[in-house]
Amino acid sequence: MFFRFLSVLICILSLVGCARYSYNNINYQTKEEAFAAQSQNQQEIQNQILPTKNKYDGNTLFVIPNLSTVKATAITKRGNPSEGSIDYIAQVTMLSFKNMGTCLEKRRIFNKVDIQEVEYTIQYAQENKSKYDAVIYLKLLGPSQSQWMMICKPKFIERPIFMDMSKALGAPRIISWLDNIEENLKLCSER
Amino acid sequence: MKRIIVLLSAIFCIYSISGCAVGHKYNYSSAWPSLSFSSGKKITIAVHDQRAYVLNGQKSDNYVGMVRALAGNPWDVITDNEQPLSNIMANNICDGLNNSGIKAEKVLTKYTDSKTNILNNMAMTSKDSDRLIVFTVLEWYTDTYRNTALYAHLIVEVYDKDKNIISKFEFKEEKDLGNGKAYSTGPNAFKDIISTILNKPEIKSSII
Numbered sequence: 246m247f248f249r250f251l252s253v254l255i256c257i258l259s260l261v262g263c264a265r266y267s268y269n270n271i272n273y274q275t276k277e278e279a280f281a282a283q284s285q286n287q288q289e290i291q292n293q294i295l296p297t298k299n300k301y302d303g304n305t306l307f308v309i310p311n312l313s314t315v316k317a318t319a320i321t322k323r324g325n326p327s328e329g330s331i332d333y334i335a336q337v338t339m340l341s342f343k344n345m346g347t348c349l350e351k352r353r354i355f356n357k358v359d360i361q362e363v364e365y366t367i368q369y370a371q372e373n374k375s376k377y378d379a380v381i382y383l384k385l386l387g388p389s390q391s392q393w394m395m396i397c398k399p400k401f402i403e404r405p406i407f408m409d410m411s412k413a414l415g416a417p418r419i420i421s422w423l424d425n426i427e428e429n430l431k432l433c434s435e436r
Numbered sequence: 437m438k439r440i441i442v443l444l445s446a447i448f449c450i451y452s453i454s455g456c457a458v459g460h461k462y463n464y465s466s467a468w469p470s471l472s473f474s475s476g477k478k479i480t481i482a483v484h485d486q487r488a489y490v491l492n493g494q495k496s497d498n499y500v501g502m503v504r505a506l507a508g509n510p511w512d513v514i515t516d517n518e519q520p521l522s523n524i525m526a527n528n529i530c531d532g533l534n535n536s537g538i539k540a541e542k543v544l545t546k547y548t549d550s551k552t553n554i555l556n557n558m559a560m561t562s563k564d565s566d567r568l569i570v571f572t573v574l575e576w577y578t579d580t581y582r583n584t585a586l587y588a589h590l591i592v593e594v595y596d597k598d599k600n601i602i603s604k605f606e607f608k609e610e611k612d613l614g615n616g617k618a619y620s621t622g623p624n625a626f627k628d629i630i631s632t633i634l635n636k637p638e639i640k641s642s643i644i
Contacts, residue, residue, distance in 0.1 A: 313466075314535060316466055317466040317467075317468045317531065317535075318468060318470070318535060322620050322623075322624055326620070328463075364531075364534070364535075365531075365534040365535050365537075366535075367474070367535070367536065367537035368534060368537060368539065371537070384537075385535070386470035386471070386535065386536060387470045390470060
C-alpha cells in the first residue's frame with residue numbers, strides 16, 4: 246500500500262516537474278528549444294534589415310544592461326516566479342536587446358557599432374559620450390519603465406528613440422526604431 | 437520492513453506539523469528601487485539597523501521575518517546569503533540610484549554603531565559626496581501564515597556634505613501583502629517602499 250502511494254507521488258512529482266518555456270506564445274519543453282526558436286525568429290528579423298541610404302560618417306556606442314541588471318529591473322516578480330523562471334525570462338530579454346544591436350549593425354548607419362553590456366547603462370552612456378559620435382542606450386528602471394535613448398554630438402542633447410507600436414511585431418517595428426535613430430541623427434546635425 | 441514504514445510515517449508526520457516552515461531564506465538582493473528623476477549630485481548612503489529585537493540580541497541582524505507552520509507556530513526567516521539586512525538594503529539602494537543615473541556609493545554599518553560615527557564615517561569615506569543619506573530601520577519584517585503581513589518603520593535623513601540635515605521623512609506601515617508567499621512579496625515591498633520614499637518631493641528636492 247505504502248509503495249503504491251509512493252509510486253503515485255513520484256508520478257505526480259514527475260508531471261509537475263515538466264517545466265514549460267514560452268516564447269512568442271508557444272510553449273517548449275526545454276529552455277534550449279525555446280532559445281533555438283528565439284534565435285531563428287531573430288535571424289529572420291535580421292534578414293529583413295537592409296543597409297541604409299542615409300549613412301552617417303561616425304561611430305556609435307550601443308549600451309544595454311547586463312544580466313544581473315535585467316534580473317533586478319526588467320522582470321515583474323509578482324506571483325512568485327521561481328529563480329529558474331526569472332533566469333529564463335532575463336536571458337530571453339537580454340537576447341532581444343542584443344538583437345537590437347545586431348539590427349543596428351546590419352542597417353550600417355554607423356561605421357562601427359560598439360556593443361557594451363554594463364551594470365548601469367545611464368552612467369556608462371554619460372561617462373563615454375565624448376568618445377563616440379553617438380551613444381544609444383537603454384534606460385531601464387523597471388518592467389514598465391524602459392526607454393531607448395540617444396545622445397549625439399556636437400551638443401550631446403539626449404533624445405528618446407521611439408518605436409512605432411502600430412507596426413507589426415518583429416522586423417517592421419525594429420525598422421521604425423532604426424528610422425527614428427536616423428531622424429535623431431539629422432536633428433543633431435542641424436543644431 | 438514494518439520498522440521502516442513506521443519511521444517514514446513518523447518523518448512524514450513531523451514534516452507535516454512543521455509545515456515546511458524550517459530553514460526559510462528570502463532573497464532581497466535584486467530589490468532595486470527606481471527613481472523618476474536624475475541628479476548630478478553624488479550621494480553616499482548608509483542603512484542603520486535599529487530594530488529593537490536586533491539591538492537586544494533576540495534576533496540576528498539578518499532576520500527578515502517569520503513563516504508560520506500549519507499550527508501557526510512561527511519560524512524565523514533570514515536573508516538568503518545570511519548577510520545583515522542593512523548591508524543588503526544598502527547595496528540595493530545604491531544599485532537603484534546608480535541605475536537611475538545618480539552616482540552613489542554606500543558605507544556599511546553595524547547595528548552597534550552610533551549615528552554620529554556613521555555620519556563621520558560617511559563624510560570621511562566619501563569626501564566628494566554632495567549628499568549623505570541615512571536610512572534608519574526601526575522595523576522591517578514579514579509574517580506569513582495564510583497571508584503575508586509587512587511591518588515597516590523607516591526614517592530617512594538627508595544631510596549635506598558638512599553633515600547638516602536638509603530633510604527628513606518617516607515611513608511607518610503595517611500592511612497586508614496578500615496571500616502570496618513572502619519570499620518575493622517582502623523584497624517587492626521593499627523595492628516599492630524605497631522607490632516611493634526617494635520620489636517624495638521633500639527627499640527629491642534635497643537630492644536634485
